[in-house]
Each structure stands twice: as C-alpha cells, then as structure tokens.
Amino acid sequence: MRRKDREVTDTTEIAAILQAAHVIHLGIQTPDYPYVVPTNYGFEFVDQQLFIYLHGAPVGRKHDLIARYPKVGFEIDDGGHLMTSTNGDPSKNSFAYRSIIGTGNAELVTDLAAKQHALQTILVHETGHAWPNIKEHDVEYVGVIKITVNQYSAKAHYDPK
Numbered sequence: 001m002r003r004k005d006r007e008v009t010d011t012t013e014i015a016a017i018l019q020a021a022h023v024i025h026l027g028i029q030t031p032d033y034p035y036v037v038p039t040n041y042g043f044e045f046v047d048q049q050l051f052i053y054l055h056g057a058p059v060g061r062k063h064d065l066i067a068r069y070p071k072v073g074f075e076i077d078d079g080g081h082l083m084t085s086t087n088g089d090p091s092k093n094s095f096a097y098r099s100i101i102g103t104g105n106a107e108l109v110t111d112l113a114a115k116q117h118a119l120q121t122i123l124v125h126e127t128g129h130a131w132p133n134i135k136e137h138d139v140e141y142v143g144v145i146k147i148t149v150n151q152y153s154a155k156a157h158y159d160p161k
Helices: 011-020 061-068 112-127 136-141
Strands: 024-028 035-039 042-046 049-056 071-077 081-083 094-109 143-157
Touching: 011 042, 011 071, 011 094, 011 143, 024 049, 024 061, 035 049, 035 061, 042 112, 049 112, 061 094, 061 143, 094 112, 112 136, 112 143
Parallel strands: none
Antiparallel strands: 024 035, 024 071, 042 049, 049 143, 071 094, 081 094, 094 143
16 A cells, blocks of 8 residues: 555454445456446454445346356445645645455355345445344345455545544
8 A cells, every 4th residue: 555644454443434335346357347336235344354245136247247257356435525725726635535445255145044144234234223024035036245355455534624
C-alpha cells in the first residue's frame, strides 16, 4: 500500500467498514474480460477468517462464472463524500472514504443449512435483525455464494471536520 498513513489494520475498524457499507463489487474472471457485479452482502469473522456471503439467482452469468473461475476479487466502500476546499483552491479538494479490497475463493453453496446461515447473515447485515421465518422453498430456490477471503487490505481517509 502506497499510502501507509491511510492503512487500516485494526480489526474493529475493519468490521466497522464492512458493517457501514452495503454493496460489494465482485470481480470474476472470464475468458475475455473481468466481469464486475455489484450486490448486497453479509459477512462474518470466524477465528480471524473473513467470510463474505452473497445471494442471487440460482442460475445466470455470475453463477456460471463462479462455477468455472472460483478465484475472485472484491471491493467494498462506505460511499465516502467530497471534502471541498475552504479557501477556494480546487487542488485542495479531497475525498473522505473507507474501503476494503481483497481476493478470495468463491463457492456455490448448495447445503440448505449453510444457505440458511448465509441468508440470515446477509439479512442481519442489511436489516439489523434476523428473519426466523424464511420459507424452505425460498432457501432452496435462491443462489448463495460464499467467499472465503484469503487476502484483504483496508484504507481510510477521514474528514477532519
């Protein structure tokens, strides 16, 4: 990382970035060009290991590519905001942000209990609470992807205000 002064290594702050953001940009290999898709996600740390869960259709391009090319890249950020210059000098404008980039191995989850766990993790992240009444038919139908993250780095540029 070029800007070591912006590197985030504290796991509490990394978890806060993951919690504050709601969209992951997933990069998947193709035979020709990378395929990047934004989607919602859920996450958990298990014994310092980061897992990210995605959901979607049980068929389609994302599903097919992950089955063929499970090594993925990702980017997550909190949206950030512009920090405008207070003295009118446009070269002093900057941008406040917190972000995480990384790589991992994606797998298509088929086990119903594992899919239920992943969906609950996503729902808790997106809504703030568990949803105990997910219908079994819905769990069977939905496509679930689990990313076992093998490397990531976090970076932040804070607004001094």
